[in-house]
Amino acid sequence: MRYSKKIRLVNQLGMHLKAAAAFVMTAEKFKSDIKIKYNNIVADGKSIMSVLGLGATYKSKIEIIAEGVDAREAIMKLEELIKNKFGEKQ
Amino acid sequence: MMYKGQPASPGIIIGKIFVISKDIKLPQSEKIKSSNVENEISRLKQAIEKTKQDVLLIKEKIISDIGNKDAGIFDAYILFLNDRSFVDKISKIIKDENVNAEYALNKLLEDYIKLFNNISNSYLKEKIVDIKSLFEKIVKNLSEESSELFPKKGKWVIVAQELSPSDTAEMDKKNILGFITETGGVTSHTAIVARSLEIPAVVGLKNITQQVKKGDLVIMDGEKGIVIINPDTNTLEAYKKERLKYLIKIKMLKKLKKLDAVTLDKHKIILNSNIEFPEEVAVAKEHNADGIGLVRTEFIYINRTNLPTEEEQFLIYKSIVEKMAPKPVTIRTLDIGGDKFLPYFKISPEQNPFLGLRSIRLSLSNPSIFKTQLRAILRASAFGNVRIMFPMISTVEEFIEAKNIVYEVMEDLKRKKISFDEKINIGIMVEVPSAVIMADELAKKADFFSIGTNDLIQYTLAVDRGNANVAAYYNPLNPAVLRMIKKTVESAHKNFKHVSVCGEMAGEPHLAFLLLGLGVDELSVSPASILQVKKLIRNINFRDAFEVAETVLKFEKTEEIKEFILTRIKSYLLNK
Structure with missing residues (x-):
């Protein structure tokens, strides 16, 4: 199974270290391969180095791509995380 | 080599340097053999x-x-x-x-x-x-x-670019004689920690970490902001004497710690401490302040990117209140605008911010921010002796409106069965001339007055003290200012209410002398000034202060007043 979704970052800090950590920790819960596409760069969603290297900012649109048995659920959870601003206040 | 930085915490110390370097030294591309x-x-x-x-x-x-x-x-x-x-x-x-x-x-x-x-x-x-x-x-x-990131044994003067809260938390305080940092001002973390530990600190000395190495001998004077590295013998001997003098002065002052602030003729003055940071509570307690006369709550709101929650505020207030209990803690509601702003809470630009939407006006026009703070303060009142104070009240109805919001929050807490002090005292800062003129009426409704001299002087004399062109007009001894204070005191006393002074004026011994003479009941000064003001109080007669005040109230020129007070106070202190 392969699912993908474009989502806008709504936390003001963008993809900083803590946010990237939250993303990776969520992604690691799934068996699927998870990638993030931003500005034509593709990052490994389970590597914090890679996610951080995107330099994705507030309001920018990223695409999450999941491939594997639990791809659909993975996308759902990751979307929820981003919409909840990675648990940040703003 | 002598350097001059910003004085951040007083004291004279002679010791050896320990450099904390957190610089990643940009390592030259050091080639290694492929076998390595x-x-x-x-x-x-x-x-x-x-x-x-x-x-x-x-x-x-x-x-x-x-x-x-x-x-x-x-x-x-x-x-x-x-x-x-x-x-x-x-x-x-x-x-x-x-x-x-x-x-x-x-x-x-x-x-x-x-x-x-x-x-x-x-x-x-x-x-x-x-x-x-x-x-x-x-x-x-x-x-x-x-x-060897931090010293483990011996006593050292720490030199660093800057110190973070986690650095100072990790350091063993018994190994530290003083702090010297490259960045920071009087309100930096380093400065605050130094003052609460009562060790000298000099901050804002650019590049100092590059100029010194571990083990260098250093003299530092935290009151003047002077740092001397590897001094010559003469300088060293001179400073050894200075240090001795300083130690004697401190010892004399420390004797005062446990004593009350009572004049020679047995008139008890309530001597409180202002608090700008929670760490300062320890110093206030150590110096036996009678209470906290002013908690500047702005510290909770600045240096962050969003408004503090009720819970965050509650925990901070509670900790201050519990530490001081049963002594009173006067918490002033948010006082921003003018020259203090929050990066995450913008108000539209104003021509005259000091005459604009600031202080209590800002709270009243943003009820949700105001109520959150009041709830936190009220909840903390269950844990000790709390008073609420509104800054910059300029009309009677404004005070009534603010008080009604307190009652509203109280009702809500009651419904939710959350405990608070139902008889909490609610008072105002008197710092706008209209409040002085209406003081008779305000005194009937407020539980206490606290005069904020800095703003009262600025608004009475229509002078911005930050403006060098007119700075000379700013003078606490201006007869108009003294009459303002006198009128405020009279109105309060007529209604059996206390008057406190919490501006910078209270911390200057000769001005404090005059304030007492004018009938002010309580002084609230910075923690570092408590002992000095206490020393003054214990060496004067209240009767003398009263007479001096009576006399100068008849003068019409600032210079006359100043001269008269200085000569009189000198003769009192010399005779003692």
């Missing part, structure tokens, strides 16, 4: 392992010290250190370029710095510090001296 590549990689892996353990330890310490909230960053560090591609990438740089691990780490960090610098969004840009700080920890662990 494996060695270098295993050195890297060890440093990463060691850093992991360090991070876990700090995380545990932080969780046990302040709870779970700020520990998230450490999870991110661990994730990063565990990331396979991290080790792989650094190892690849070592292998491909035959360079040492420090250089390889720095190269990767530079990539991140470049990436983040290219981003126009400043929020993310600033967050590079998180990554930097992690890389610094690893580089530190690569070097053998890592165990």
Whole structure:
């Protein structure tokens, strides 16, 4: 199974270290391969180095791509995380 | 070599220097033999392992010290250190370029710095510090001296670029004689910690870490902001005498700690402390202040990116109140606008911010922010003796409106069965001339007055004291100001209410003398000034202060008043 979704970052800090950590920790819960596409760069969603290297900012649109048995659920959870601003206040 | 920085905490000390260097020294690309590549990689892996353990330890310490909230960053560090591609990438740089691990780490960090610098969004840009700080920890662990980050034995003057709360938390205080830092001002973390530990500090000495090395002899005078590195014999001898004089002065002042602020003719003055930071409560207590006369709550709101929650505020107020109980703590509601602003809470630009939407006006026009603060204060009132104070009240109806909001919040707390002090005292700052003129009426409704002399002088004399062109007009001894204070005191006393003074005026001994003469019941001064003001009070007769005040109220010129007070106070103090 392969699912993908474009989502806008709504936390003001963008993809900083803590946010990237939250993303990776969520992604690691799934068996699927998870990638993030931003500005034509593709990052490994389970590597914090890679996610951080995107330099994705507030309001920018990223695409999450999941491939594997639990791809659909993975996308759902990751979307929820981003919409909840990675648990940040703003 | 003598340097002049900003005085941040008083005291004279002579000691040896300990430099805390957190700089990643940009290592030259140190070439290594290809046979050493494996060695270098295993050195890297060890440093990463060691850093992991360090991070876990700090995380545990932080969780046990302040709870779970700020520990998230450490999870991110661990994730990063565990990331396979991290080790792989650094190892690849070592292998491909035959360079040492420090250089390889720095190269990767530079990539991140470049990436983040290219981003126009400043929020993310600033967050590079998180990554930097992690890389610094690893580089530190690569070097053998890592165990010597902070002094373990002996006594040292710490020299650093700047000290973070986690640095000062990790240091063993008994090894520290003083602090010298490159950055920071009087309100920096270093300065506050130094004052609460009562050790000297000089801040804002640019490049000082480059000028000194471990073991250099240093003289520092925290009151004047002077730092002398490797002094000659004459200077050293001179400062040994200065230090002795200072120690005697401190010893004399410390004797006053446990004594009351009573005049020679047995008139008790209530001597309170102002608090700008929670750390200052310890000093206030140590110097036996009669209470906290003013908690400047702005510190909770600044240096952050969003409004503090009720819970956050409650915990801070509660901790101050509990530490001071049963002594009273007067908490002033948010006093921003004018020249103090919050980056995350913008008000539209104004022509005259000091005559604009500031202080209580801002609270009244943003009821939700105001109510959140009031709820936190009221909840804290269940744990000690709390008073609420509104800043910059200028009309009677404004005070009634603010008080009604307090009652509204009280009703809500009652419904939810949350306890608070139902008889809490509610008072006002008198700092606008209209409040002085209406003081008779306000005194019937307020439980106490506190005169904010800085603003009262500025509004009475229509002078901005920050403006050099007119700064000379700003004078606390202006007869109009003294009559304002006298009128405020009379109105309060007619209604059996206390008057406190919490501006800078109260901390100057000769001005404090005059204030007492004018009938002020309480003085609230910065923690560092308590003992000096107490010394003054214990050496004067209230009767004399009263007479001097009566006399100067008849004068019409500022200069006359000043001269008269200075001569009189000198003769009183000399005769004692």
